Amino acid sequence: SAAEKGGHDYFMLKEIAEQPQAVADTLLGRLTEAGDIVLDEVRLTDQDLRDVDKVFIVACGTSYHAGMVAKYAIEHWTRLPCEVELASEFRYRDPVLDRSTLIIAISQSGETMDTLMAIRHAKEQKARVLAICNANGSTIPRESDAVLYTHAGPEIAVASTKAFLTQLAACYLVGLHLAHVRGIKYADEVAAVVAQLQAMPGKVEQVLETMEPVRELARQIADSRSVLFIGRHVGFPVALEGALKLKELAYMHAEGFAAGELKHGPIALIDKGTPVVCVVPSPAGRGVMHDKVVSNIQEVRARGARTIVIAEEGDVAVEPYADHLIRVPRTPTVLAPLVTVVPLQVLACEIAAARGNDVDQPRNLAKSVTVE
Numbered sequence: 001s002a003a004e005k006g007g008h009d010y011f012m013l014k015e016i017a018e019q020p021q022a023v024a025d026t027l028l029g030r031l032t033e034a035g036d037i038v039l040d041e042v043r044l045t046d047q048d049l050r051d052v053d054k055v056f057i058v059a060c061g062t063s064y065h066a067g068m069v070a071k072y073a074i075e076h077w078t079r080l081p082c083e084v085e086l087a088s089e090f091r092y093r094d095p096v097l098d099r100s101t102l103i104i105a106i107s108q109s110g111e112t113m114d115t116l117m118a119i120r121h122a123k124e125q126k127a128r129v130l131a132i133c134n135a136n137g138s139t140i141p142r143e144s145d146a147v148l149y150t151h152a153g154p155e156i157a158v159a160s161t162k163a164f165l166t167q168l169a170a171c172y173l174v175g176l177h178l179a180h181v182r183g184i185k186y187a188d189e190v191a192a193v194v195a196q197l198q199a200m201p202g203k204v205e206q207v208l209e210t211m212e213p214v215r216e217l218a219r220q221i222a223d224s225r226s227v228l229f230i231g232r233h234v235g236f237p238v239a240l241e242g243a244l245k246l247k248e249l250a251y252m253h254a255e256g257f258a259a260g261e262l263k264h265g266p267i268a269l270i271d272k273g274t275p276v277v278c279v280v281p282s283p284a285g286r287g288v289m290h291d292k293v294v295s296n297i298q299e300v301r302a303r304g305a306r307t308i309v310i311a312e313e314g315d316v317a318v319e320p321y322a323d324h325l326i327r328v329p330r331t332p333t334v335l336a337p338l339v340t341v342v343p344l345q346v347l348a349c350e351i352a353a354a355r356g357n358d359v360d361q362p363r364n365l366a367k368s369v370t371v372e
């Protein structure tokens with residue numbers, strides 16, 4: 001009913017709107033002044049975490065994209081090698097695991113069979129398992145050594161939105177915790193990130209307030225044959241997530257690419273009018289990366305693409321090449337996915353609605369995949 005949807009047309013729109021609160025709830029009470037974090041269930045000591053020499057993140061679907069973002073944060077803050085892998089591929093490859101390997105399993109439902117099988121395999125090899133999970137008491141957290149629950153609340157729409165943002169928040173907390181326990185190398189930076197993280201719910205809210213042009217754009221491109229998404233660094237998993245949302249909801253051909261790979265194939269797909277969503281890194285921090293993506297936008301536009309540019313406030317360099325410009329608030333590079341993914345969620349939802357699809361129950365998909 002409309003009441004259940006909080007006045008929104010779909011659960012997905014309600015859940016998109018709930019994201020600032022969900023992220024705030026996930027951070028609430030978890031960060032101490034010292035930059036330490038409080039996990040929910042920890043059967044791992046600080047010494048266990050100091051002994052870790054390698055991290056593997058395993059997940060499926062949207063949760064896998066959260067894991068891809070986490071890899072950038074964890075490696076940067078902790079200097080631990082970190083791999084991220086689709087849970088369905090992980091154990092069949094016979095990964096090298098031992099008691100100093102930390103597995104981070106990310107799952108909204110806590111019941112995804114491939115992710116569960118991946119952690120069981122890892123535990124047989126004596127690896128430690130930390131779960132990031134939304135459903136309290138579900139199987140994956142029950143079988144893990146430590147758990148950090150996301151506080152997204154129940155997610156009804158099949159396509160994940162608020163669970164994804166809270167997974168990102170939880171991954172940042174885990175990265176900061178590992179950095180803290182292991183002796184922080186970038187102490188100043190990590191302290192600054194803690195403060196910046198607290199400011200993110202407000203920034204997500206700001207993005208939500210400016211979504212009307214995105215809805216209009218959705219109606220304009222709803223009949224496209226194909227939509228491409230490009231990004232670099234943490235913008236790459238955001239591009240993958242934008243494409244996944246569009247496939248799931250709009251049943252359109254959509255692909256996400258690392259912007260640097262364009263010349264190695266994807267640029268051949270660009271035809272006159274092909275929408276290309278470009279996730280632009282902050283010009284601050286790693287400025288080189290920003291300039292490279294701006295060049296990529298020019299390249300695709302020169303080949304006829306209709307460019308939809310997601311860029312920070314104040315980034316004037318993108319303006320000449322953006323057919324549609326979507327602004328997001330300034331954030332530190334690693335935290336940017338919390339804001340840059342939001343317009344992509346809204347875009348996919350509105351395109352699906354414009355095409356007459358069932359937004360909350362897309363065809364052929366299930367909320368939780370409990371078979372391999």
Ligand code: G6P
Nearest residue numbers: 060061062063107108109112160
């Ligand atoms: C299904 C859902 C996705 C979800 C994925 C992983 O495909 O439709 O939204 O990202 O499963 O689910 P999990 O519960 O493990 O995060």
